[in-house]
Amino acid sequence: MECNSLNSEEVHAKQTAGEKIQSKDYIGARIIIQKALKNFPNLEYANEMLTVCEILCSSEIQLPGCGLDCYLILQLFPSVENVVIKEQYHKLVSLLKPIKEDFPGTDMALEFIDNAYTVLSDPVKRAAFEAKRIETYYNTLPCSSWAKKAAHVASTDTVPLMKGIADEKPKKRICFQESNGIADHMSSAEKCSNSQQIATQKGADFVCYNFTNIRKPELFSVGQVWVVYDIENQPRHYAWIDSIHPHKFLMQVRLFKPRPESLFEKKWCTAGLPVACGQYSIDAIKTTLNGHMFSHLLSNYILKQPLEVYPRKCEVWAIYRDWNTEWCSKPGLRKSSSFEIVEILTDYMKDIGVSVVHLVKVDGFRNVFQRSLNRGKEQTLQIPAGKMTMFSHSVPAFRFVGGVITGITRGMLELDPLAVPDNLVALADTTAHQTSEEIKYADGTSANPSTYTNVFIENQKPKWSAKDFTAGQVWAVYDGPDAMPRAFVQVHYAVSTDKVCVTFLECHPVTDEEIDWVENSLPIVCGIFYAGKRMVNLGMSRFSHIVDCHKSSINSLYRIFPRKGEIWAMYEHWNSRWKKSNLVDCQCRIVEILSNYSEETGLSVCSLIEVPGCITLFHRQLHDGFLLTMHLSKFEMLGFSHQIPAFTVQLTRDHCIPQGSWHLDPAALPPKRIN
Template sequence: MESSVNLVKAFEEVEEIIVKNDYTTARDELIKLQQLHPAEMDQIGSLLKLCEVLSAAEFRLSGDSGGVDHYWVLQVPPSSSFCDIENHYKNTLEALHPLRTRNFAGAELALELVEKAFVVLSERERRAEFDSERSAARRESGYRTVSYDLMPGGGDSKKLVISEPLLDSNSLDGIPFQDYYNFENDRRPEKIEAGQIWAAHFKGNYSGRNSRYALVCLSSDEVVSVTWLEPIPVTASERRWCDAGLPVSCGSFALVMEMTCKVTWSTISSHKCAWVRGVVEDQFEIYPRKGEIWAIYSDWNVDEWAYYSLDTLKDCEFELVEILSDFSKYTGAECAYLAKVDGFKRVFERKTSGGSANTTPVTIHIRPGMFYMFSHKVPAYIFVGGEIDGVVEGMFELDQLALPDYMINGISTKKSSEFENVIKFSCTTIIPTGLSFFEPHWSANDFCRGQIWAVSCGKDLMPRQYTRLDDVVSESEVRVTFLEPLPVGDTEIGWRKENLPITCGVFKARGTSVKIGLSQFSYLVRFQQRRGEFYKIWPLKGEIWAVYKDWNGKWKHRDHDASQCQVVQVLSDSTEGDAGVIKIARLEEVKGCLTFFQRKQCYGFDLTGVVSKAEMLSFSHRIPAFRVPGIGRHGVPESAWHLEPNALPSK
């Protein structure tokens, strides 16, 4: 009984504060009541909505109009669709209706403001006219700053720490949010140690035009001695990108001793990086990892952007993605797009397709050769749920220093469909680069339904058998259906009868789906799918293959010697040039390096040749191969390929 009396008294006190037009104080008191009386959530929520609407109406546009900002009244960003505006309008009416029936102070005014805002924003011509007035007012003088706390200060660590105003001239287009997680704690000077690699925040000014990362040599309270890391480009497009001075955040990096200098801690204090050692001692590999948040360039194209300047890049837009699987130099990575959560400035969640009722995330597969589209990692705090009203488990608060201003101050007008086309962007090559360990350590995250993989088979365990991935069973097993070749012509039919391996041609998924371990998988196959369960697999440009020596289409099983092979690079596939003819170049082992191969030459000329369609059976199997950046300083030609040892014929 006493509790009810106290609650009624508290409501009366709040009403008196509202009558005095002190909506900020009233809102603070209501939040306290919300914590003490969660059962009265509906009534308190109505009063909170009233305070939000009336306080928003206090901020007038400058200039001749001096009118109310209708977007603020409805608490929607200017980029909102009509459906979003209508939903916010209906929800606001529903929240305010109980106060109207009680003749609560300010209820009629709030409803009038909401109705007028909806009328203006729901009609195309009126909205366009208002947008023009609003833009002119913003250019003239902006808005004034006001303190508007989300939650009262104090309390335990689960409670929000007030740190900034509700609305100011830097947050005109976004609904505000105050910090919950303090990212500054993660980059305090006492956190730094020699031997760590730290990333410079992408807005900062730092030494080294391409450099995002610095190795800490020695630190003090204010000044840190660092050596900057320089990216190691491999393809021609990557080299042009680096020559243009554009920053690189993924790939292989080398220490550049002449880039050792002293910097202030704030210069590089974005976040500490996770890395692995490269092929050689002074190389480091940095790639996105599962669970991290990264910014990717919108409308990215490595070839076109390589001719841009650093100043041009400052105006580009980004998309934010959550990394769903560790970036693999074999398969790339799966990522989920993020979208800003309504009502917050720096809280994001996975973007979903098909409306709010559908929980299917909008995803993108970033191929191995596309990692230059990653702009930078964004430090993030993942909510467990319950920390703040409106925030649920799985949402992220993102570090403001790692977000472009337009993401904090407003919402990009680009639509998700524009970004879904990013997987179609062209690359000079999709061959992974910078590999340090050639025995693949697959995880379940590297596999998804419908992929075609090569698996090791036979006495020599070469990757000559293809499988279609049907399902991921566990962290160590997947379910697959084996592909069988469909021979065409007498030669292929004869090979099939002799049970000789066929690795080129048309294949079909047949038989029962079976479980196999991840250790049997060699590489992800690129293929063309035909109608039904038919798959066309041919050597493709840029791939490395083993070709039988002295091949003869009339071989019998007893004549087949898988170890008698030579290594070639495919220069053109069957879709280029003469129909059905594949151009190849002979490779030879780099002297003293068992797994490094380079072009074989005679009198300064590459040894090249062609393989006709009738000779496709001469291809034994594909050998996973990768360019190793920076290897030239160790006496190995930069043009050399590092071949997967387990796929090399024994002789």
């Protein structure tokens, strides 16, 4: 009965979308399909129907003198080669033909595709079309979403308080601070003279910095690399300026093409999904772009090949809220994804990725954002190096460091409205709110969680204080090149508000394998340990979690082994004959410990896999409904990498998260892991 109800709702959504198309409300049809796709992820022919809507929306953009924009119709960038045009044409035709008889507007979309291909596949017609397109496209485009967006921004950017912000000879600046691409732009004179106006400008249309100043014609020069808008009007492409035509504000550029490295990245690119992070090679073909296609400067210097673009500390980026690996096989699903805005907390590292913090809109302002708090803690997230495709694009931003603007405090950010996605998720600041749901930690204690409807769970890494440390405790601390909690310390006392006096535990090898492991300077996290002789002071940020271990009262030895209910990382394809070099590119598997360790029987584990679309949520791996377990002997304890602090999600309001899933501490997740 429930299945029939779901099917009827899907059919109704398709019928409503078809009616919208027949009434030429193409945008309305697209919205209906996107909403249906959120409720029914397996909606039949969703990608095909969305493509029809996209093409019909593009058909409404008429260029004076040349009609339809053929590149928009075929969903291509103007610099593409002929072979790509041919491939895209056949791809679109084969995609839409199955719904030709069932979905209204498909015939019309196929006709537009044929007409566009007729122009672009003929070198003479294409050259003539491009000449007209360059001349008229960005000067007469009132129907495009980019033009509408730009027009709105222009109207709000002309308030009096913006005068003099980009003076050639800047005065003493006290309102904004420049830091790694987040710039400052307000003088003391402006602050005083405009304080009254600033106070009255608060509201949805409030604008403090005119972002057109970062792309003024005089800022362009040959050899620079700029970020340019793609077909979806987001700054995702990178262009090297070869020459400039200042009178028409045109740039002859060479675009950069992604150079995917991993198998997943290759699948992502093959599916035609946009790429904003990674390595790039420069295209030999030159193309001409209007100055209005440029978003912001990436590099002022001539770069060595290949170009590398990764999020950097203090930058602001948009990430896909509903990111999923299934997009590689169903690229249309990406179009229904919403976005979140994040600030980068750490520079990208190949083995670790980046740490980010969520940003939320400040009440009363359209484009002013601040860091999101959950019960007083910033909502941070560790994005692994292998998931850089989660990043949609970078967003130019300006940081406030003080001043007299009502409602604005130090650290808030104003974002470039042209780079802020329309379908942002409104994250709630839950500092003062509580929830009746409970989460259960691996040690049996409970706590109140945040709402687990987010596809990304915030980093709950606690901020330790002196009262958290007691003499005699054993803690796991972050150590090694990948900063995983593989070292153990015995606590003596808190030295200050941020340092603790400790002694590192040393391994006491027993078996021949353990002796070889120690001689090869490989980390051991399971076995017998003893306290060293040297005391050191460690910063509290180095501490991961308290270790549940057994201490012998006779010889002061510590027995540390995985315990039932804990979550650990294990080396994939581990071998007792490993050398230190084997750990460099080693991947890890996440496992749940099913039984306590004993010398005679060892212990049992089961594999955990990621909840689709989530980074820190894991659940048990099943095969035909059966739990896959593995027994490990005492000689295989060297195969453990480290323990991962975790708690189970007892109650969820998201049907996509399996009951009993584990939330793992992002700071302890191995950067390279098997799923």
